[in-house]
Amino acid sequence: MTSKSSEKSSRDAAASAPSSPSVPSSLDEETIITAAGERHETTEEALESPDTTDDLPEDVVLRVNHVSKVFRLPTERASGLKQAFINWTRGIKGYREQQVLRDISFDVHRGDFFGIVGRNGSGKSTLLKLISGIYVPESGQIMRRGKLVPFIELGVGFNPELTGRENVYLNGALLGFSRTEIDAMYDDIVQFAELEDFMDQKLKNYSSGMQVRLAFSVAIKAQGDILVLDEVLAVGDEAFQRKCNNFFASIKKDPTKTVILVTHDMGAVKKYCNRAILIKDGRIVESGNKDDVADRYSLENLEPLSTPAPAPAPAPAEGEGAGEGSGEAEASGDAAAAAAAQPAPEQYPLGLNARVPLLRVNAVSSPVVSSDDEFTFDVEYRFDEKTPFFLTFALQDMTRGGTTYEPGMLPMTRTGHQKVSFTLPMRAFTSTDFKIVASLSEPDPENPEETQRIAFTNNENSLMFTVRNDGEKTHDGLIKQTWFDLHQHYEDMDAESEPGTDAESGATDAA
Numbered sequence: 001m002t003s004k005s006s007e008k009s010s011r012d013a014a015a016s017a018p019s020s021p022s023v024p025s026s027l028d029e030e031t032i033i034t035a036a037g038e039r040h041e042t043t044e045e046a047l048e049s050p051d052t053t054d055d056l057p058e059d060v061v062l063r064v065n066h067v068s069k070v071f072r073l074p075t076e077r078a079s080g081l082k083q084a085f086i087n088w089t090r091g092i093k094g095y096r097e098q099q100v101l102r103d104i105s106f107d108v109h110r111g112d113f114f115g116i117v118g119r120n121g122s123g124k125s126t127l128l129k130l131i132s133g134i135y136v137p138e139s140g141q142i143m144r145r146g147k148l149v150p151f152i153e154l155g156v157g158f159n160p161e162l163t164g165r166e167n168v169y170l171n172g173a174l175l176g177f178s179r180t181e182i183d184a185m186y187d188d189i190v191q192f193a194e195l196e197d198f199m200d201q202k203l204k205n206y207s208s209g210m211q212v213r214l215a216f217s218v219a220i221k222a223q224g225d226i227l228v229l230d231e232v233l234a235v236g237d238e239a240f241q242r243k244c245n246n247f248f249a250s251i252k253k254d255p256t257k258t259v260i261l262v263t264h265d266m267g268a269v270k271k272y273c274n275r276a277i278l279i280k281d282g283r284i285v286e287s288g289n290k291d292d293v294a295d296r297y298s299l300e301n302l303e304p305l306s307t308p309a310p311a312p313a314p315a316p317a318e319g320e321g322a323g324e325g326s327g328e329a330e331a332s333g334d335a336a337a338a339a340a341a342q343p344a345p346e347q348y349p350l351g352l353n354a355r356v357p358l359l360r361v362n363a364v365s366s367p368v369v370s371s372d373d374e375f376t377f378d379v380e381y382r383f384d385e386k387t388p389f390f391l392t393f394a395l396q397d398m399t400r401g402g403t404t405y406e407p408g409m410l411p412m413t414r415t416g417h418q419k420v421s422f423t424l425p426m427r428a429f430t431s432t433d434f435k436i437v438a439s440l441s442e443p444d445p446e447n448p449e450e451t452q453r454i455a456f457t458n459n460e461n462s463l464m465f466t467v468r469n470d471g472e473k474t475h476d477g478l479i480k481q482t483w484f485d486l487h488q489h490y491e492d493m494d495a496e497s498e499p500g501t502d503a504e505s506g507a508t509d510a511a
């Protein structure tokens with residue numbers, strides 16, 4: 001697509017555009033960014049250096065090759081030359097280094113919808129900025145083929161003193177498009193943003209939602225080859241989000257367009273992405289199959305939990321005392337013998353197994369609540385072994401990402417088929433969508449201070465619910481500074497088939 005002529009026209013457009021915050025200076029066709037900070041913007045320049053996109057297979061549009069990134073964080077500033085000299089003699093550097101990404105390598109192919117997931121602070125945005133040429137890696141190399149359009153940080157490339165129309169041209173120019181190219185896509189951008197009546201108003205008079213819509217519309221309607229998106233799934237109101245979802249569904253089908261998406265929404269990863277990576281502490285810990293990556297992320301969100309208090313030995317479930325024929329293998333703790341009589345592991349849904357064939361989170365309250373309500377749910381499990389074990393659940397904020405609330409390891413006292421219900425006052429939360437994931441764990445035999453997971457809920461058997469407050473913007477879901485007690489209650493699901501067992505008797509515990 002671009003070559004010297006379109007580079008020139010885009011430079012012309014940029015030159016005529018008003019001054020603006022800094023954005024990646026090159027989003028052009030073939031770029032190589034090396035650890036030394038060299039950037040080769042054309043194939044010709046690249047050929048003069050040892051690094052060349054010619055090394056890339058034809059269908060690879062992005063190669064991240066052993067990339068690491070370190071930030072220097074100032075610790076002690078010298079107040080003058082004398083202090084600087086003293087610091088130097090004492091070996092005080094005045095900064096500490098934070099290694100944010102370590103030895104990251106992956107390829108993105110043309111037509112991929114590529115997900116990058118990880119907990120807050122794991123290094124996702126830094127990786128996107130490296131890919132987009134905003135940062136330079138400490139070591140390693142990034143090779144890119146095609147025009148890249150980033151939507152990474154709101155406000156970058158936009159000027160509040162200019163009108164919406166001027167901002168579209170400014171941003172388009174900064175992305176490397178000529179005036180004619182922007183003319184051709186202008187109507188499409190404005191229509192998608194639903195801002196036809198506002199384009200001659202200054203951006204500073206837009207609501208924050210309108211600004212995001214305009215920025216996002218420019219990014220997705222610009223005719224780039226690689227679209228880089230950071231946390232865009234919460235853009236705009238629900239109607240606009242639906243529109244974005246339709247856009248994602250259509251771009252997913254286009255084999256010429258590549259999308260790289262950072263998100264905390266595992267539903268979106270499973271729906272749109274064909275491949276994904278999971279980053280933990282700056283390293284790739286899972287790569288490839290998007291379902292595996294999304295499930296591993298959900299799992300990662302359940303750990304690491306604090307060392308549990310010593311658990312009381314579990315009482316046998318009602319009517320399932322030790323020595324009962326079929327319970328012997330489990331009761332003796334011989335999991336292998338028990339598993340031998342069970343279906344092969346692959347016949348269990350992800351997260352479940354012969355030891356815990358059932359684990360799911362069910363809504364008891366309506367799944368849409370307000371902050372004035374309480375929300376009750378239960379965790380249903382089947383576990384027949386006489387070993388101390390723990391239940392954990394976590395509320396994952398589906399729009400902001402991360403875990404908003406988790407009560408830690410809850411020692412369980414009942415085996416068999418059980419339901420443990422919990423009631424949480426919603427006054428602790430503001431509007432957002434939550435997913436409740438749960439897991440069962442046991443003490444690690446090799447390290448009694450630690451626990452190891454036995455089973456966890458997957459996408460199907462976790463629970464989604466929503467907090468909606470009138471007049472409150474959605475997706476603000478931060479936990480409010482309110483402390484609350486967790487109310488916990490057991491129900492023995494085997495009780496009905498075993499006369500004499502009272503499902504409710506003595507079954508209420510407070511955690």
Ligand SMILES: Nc1ncnc2c1ncn2[C@@H]1O[C@H](COP(=O)(O)OP(=O)(O)OP(=O)(O)O)[C@@H](O)[C@H]1O
Pocket residue numbers: 071072073098100118119120121122123124125126127401
């Ligand atoms: N410019 C910077 N200078 C110093 N440290 C930085 C800079 N940018 C990011 N960091 C640090 O790098 C780490 C990774 O940050 P990054 O924003 O890449 O994480 P993330 O996975 O995108 O997080 P989130 O999900 O919260 O957006 C954090 O500890 C952050 O404080």
